[in-house]
Amino acid sequence: MSNTKLVAKLNGGLAWELRASALYSHYSAYVKGIHRIHLKAFFDEEASESNTHADMVRAAIVKLGGQAVTDRDPTEIVHTTDYKVMLEEALKTEQKAAKGYEAVLALIKDDEEMYDSIEQIYFQELRSVEEVTQLL
Numbered sequence: 001m002s003n004t005k006l007v008a009k010l011n012g013g014l015a016w017e018l019r020a021s022a023l024y025s026h027y028s029a030y031v032k033g034i035h036r037i038h039l040k041a042f043f044d045e046e047a048s049e050s051n052t053h054a055d056m057v058r059a060a061i062v063k064l065g066g067q068a069v070t071d072r073d074p075t076e077i078v079h080t081t082d083y084k085v086m087l088e089e090a091l092k093t094e095q096k097a098a099k100g101y102e103a104v105l106a107l108i109k110d111d112e113e114m115y116d117s118i119e120q121i122y123f124q125e126l127r128s129v130e131e132v133t134q135l136l
């Protein structure tokens with residue numbers, strides 16, 4: 001695979017992280033009622049994790065000599081005050097992220113450093129999928 005195609009895939013991941021960060025920050029602001037006690041902290045943590053992932057993916061793009069995107073993926077962030085809907089949207093977001101990184105991993109086997117970095121993100125996405133599934 002050419003660097004151009006790999007950069008495009010990584011940029012897809014970066015845009016998805018930027019969207020995830022916006023989604024979690026949005027839900028952190030709007031979650032209400034008794035669930036706010038736990039879920040605000042959870043959403044804040046996930047927003048912060050998404051920003052960390054974005055940094056790592058951006059670093060990989062820079063390493064490849066590519067140009068990193070600055071806009072989030074345009075997929076709608078569903079506005080709601082229903083925590084169940086928030087968690088369902090979070091689950092979809094994490095599942096798609098995990099799938100994307102799984103696909104990237106298959107393409108970067110030759111670069112050990114990059115592989116380790118993306119694999120770390122991938123495992124964290126899987127953990128988030130597990131965590132959100134338990135919350136639902």
Ligand SMILES: [Fe+2]
Pocket residue numbers: 017020049050053097121125
């Ligand atoms: Fe992520």
